[in-house]
Amino acid sequence: MKKVLILGGGFAGLEAAIFLRKDKYDVTLVSDRDFFYIYPTSIWVPTGETRFQDICVDLKELQKAHGFDLIVDGVETIEAASRRITLKSGDILNDFDYLVIAMGASKMKAKGIENSLSICGAPQQSLLIKEKLDELIAKGSGKIAFGFGGNPNDTSAVRGGPGFELLFNVHNMLKKRGLRDKFELNFFAPMPKPGARMGEKALKMMDIFLERTMVQKHFGKKIKAFEEDGVIFEDDSKLQSDFTMFIPAGDGHEVVKSSDLPKNPAGFIKINDFCEVEGFENIYAVGDVAAIEGPDWRAKQGHLAEVMARNVAHNINEKEKNRTNKKGYQEHLNILCVMDSGDGAAFVYRDDKKARMIPLPIVGHWLKKGWGKYCRLSKLGSIPRIPGM
Incomplete structure (x- = not known):
C-alpha cells in the first residue's frame, strides 16, 4: 500500500x-x-x-x-x-x-501588529476578541475598529469577508443590548474599494450595509502601524480605537x-x-x-x-x-460565501461570467448556522456528504 x-x-x-x-x-x-x-x-x-x-x-x-x-x-x-x-x-x-x-x-506582520487581534488568526484569538468586547460592553461605551490588509506580492492572499461578518455581528449584538448608540464602529482597509473582488453590485450593496449600520469608513490609506489606542495610516493620521480587530493578508x-x-x-x-x-x-x-x-x-x-x-x-x-x-x-476558481450579519446574510458568488450578491434576510443566518453543523457531522462521517460541499 x-x-x-x-x-x-x-x-x-x-x-x-x-x-x-x-x-x-x-x-x-x-x-x-x-x-x-x-x-x-x-x-x-x-x-x-x-x-x-x-x-x-x-x-x-x-x-x-x-x-x-x-x-x-x-x-x-x-x-x-x-x-x-x-x-x-x-x-x-x-x-x-x-x-x-x-x-x-503565515501572516504579514505590520509594525505593532501585537496591538490587534484577528478572527482569522490562531483559533484562541476568537476567545481573546470576546474578552475585549466583553470588557468594553461592561464599560458601556467605546470605539472599535475592524479591518483587513493586502499583500502586494499576491492579491489572492486577502481575506476580508470574516472582517465584514464580525463587524455586522457586533453591530447587531450591541443593537440587541440597547448599546449601539454608545459605540463607534469603524472599518478600515488600505485599498480604495475593499470587497471589489466580489463585483460592482456586491460592492454597492456593501456600501449600503455600512451606511445602514452607521459604520465609519477609512479606505485607501496604507497602514503604517498599530498602537494600543488606534491605527496609524501612511499620512500619519490616526484612527482612535479602544480595540482593533485586524486580518493581515496571507504570506x-x-x-x-x-x-x-x-x-x-x-x-x-x-x-x-x-x-x-x-x-x-x-x-x-x-x-x-x-x-x-x-x-x-x-x-x-x-x-x-x-x-x-x-x-x-x-x-x-x-x-x-x-x-x-x-x-x-x-x-x-470562483468566490463563494454566505456573508453573515447576525440577523441575516447575503449570498455572494463570482466567476468569470457573473458576479452576484443576493440578500437573505433572517434565513441566511440560520443557513450558515446549519452549514456549520453539517461541516462537523459530514467530516466525522455521521451524515452523508453533499457533492460539492
Missing part, C-alpha cells in the same frame, strides 16, 4: 486525508494542533452566539472515523529534494511515496520560505493546475500554502482548498493506476 504524508490539518489537509483513505492509501496526517477548526463559523465566538468548543472537531475522532495515522506536531523544515521532513519534536519523516503540503499561510509560510520548494514572490509554493509542485515528482501543494494563478479577483477560500485536495487524491489514484485523467483546480 502506497504511503501518503500530509502536512497540515485544516480544510485542505483533512479533505486530502479523507479522500485518500477512501482509495485505501496509507495516510499520515501531521497537524500542529489536535483539532480541526471550522473557521467560517468562528465569527460567532466573540459575540457569544457559539461556544469555542462547538467549532473544534477533535482530530482523534476524525482519525477514528477515517482510519488515517495522526501526528500532532509542528513542521520545522521541509527538504523536498531529499524528501525529508523534520518536525519540531526533532522526529524525521522520510518514509513516504507522496507528499501533500497543506500547511496554510508565504515561514517553513516554506526557508525550504528548497519553488516559490512565488510572496513565498507561496508554485504549482501547476493539477496541484503538482513545479520541478518535483509526487509532491503536491493545496490550499493557502499554494500560489493560486488566475484572474485578479481570485481568492483563497476553504471550498477551493477542498476542491484542490479532492483533485490531488484523484490525481494520485490516476497515477497509481497508470491513467491520465487528471483534474485541475483552475476550472473551479
Whole structure:
C-alpha cells in the first residue's frame, strides 16, 4: 500500500486525508494542533452566539472515523529534494511515496501588529476578541475598529469577508443590548474599494450595509502601524480605537520560505493546475500554502482548498493506476460565501461570467448556522456528504 504524508490539518489537509483513505492509501496526517477548526463559523465566538468548543472537531475522532495515522506536531523544515521532513519534536519523516503540503499561510506582520487581534488568526484569538468586547460592553461605551490588509506580492492572499461578518455581528449584538448608540464602529482597509473582488453590485450593496449600520469608513490609506489606542495610516493620521480587530493578508509560510520548494514572490509554493509542485515528482501543494494563478479577483477560500485536495487524491489514484485523467483546480476558481450579519446574510458568488450578491434576510443566518453543523457531522462521517460541499 502506497504511503501518503500530509502536512497540515485544516480544510485542505483533512479533505486530502479523507479522500485518500477512501482509495485505501496509507495516510499520515501531521497537524500542529489536535483539532480541526471550522473557521467560517468562528465569527460567532466573540459575540457569544457559539461556544469555542462547538467549532473544534477533535482530530482523534476524525482519525477514528477515517482510519488515517495522526501526528500532532509542528513542521520545522521541509527538504523536498531529499524528501525529508523534520518536525519540531526533532522526529524525521522520510518514509513516504507522496507528499501533500497543506500547511496554510503565515501572516504579514505590520509594525505593532501585537496591538490587534484577528478572527482569522490562531483559533484562541476568537476567545481573546470576546474578552475585549466583553470588557468594553461592561464599560458601556467605546470605539472599535475592524479591518483587513493586502499583500502586494499576491492579491489572492486577502481575506476580508470574516472582517465584514464580525463587524455586522457586533453591530447587531450591541443593537440587541440597547448599546449601539454608545459605540463607534469603524472599518478600515488600505485599498480604495475593499470587497471589489466580489463585483460592482456586491460592492454597492456593501456600501449600503455600512451606511445602514452607521459604520465609519477609512479606505485607501496604507497602514503604517498599530498602537494600543488606534491605527496609524501612511499620512500619519490616526484612527482612535479602544480595540482593533485586524486580518493581515496571507504570506508565504515561514517553513516554506526557508525550504528548497519553488516559490512565488510572496513565498507561496508554485504549482501547476493539477496541484503538482513545479520541478518535483509526487509532491503536491493545496490550499493557502499554494500560489493560486488566475484572474485578479481570485481568492483563497476553504471550498477551493477542498476542491484542490479532492483533485490531488484523484490525481494520485490516476497515477497509481497508470491513467491520465487528471483534474485541475483552475476550472473551479470562483468566490463563494454566505456573508453573515447576525440577523441575516447575503449570498455572494463570482466567476468569470457573473458576479452576484443576493440578500437573505433572517434565513441566511440560520443557513450558515446549519452549514456549520453539517461541516462537523459530514467530516466525522455521521451524515452523508453533499457533492460539492
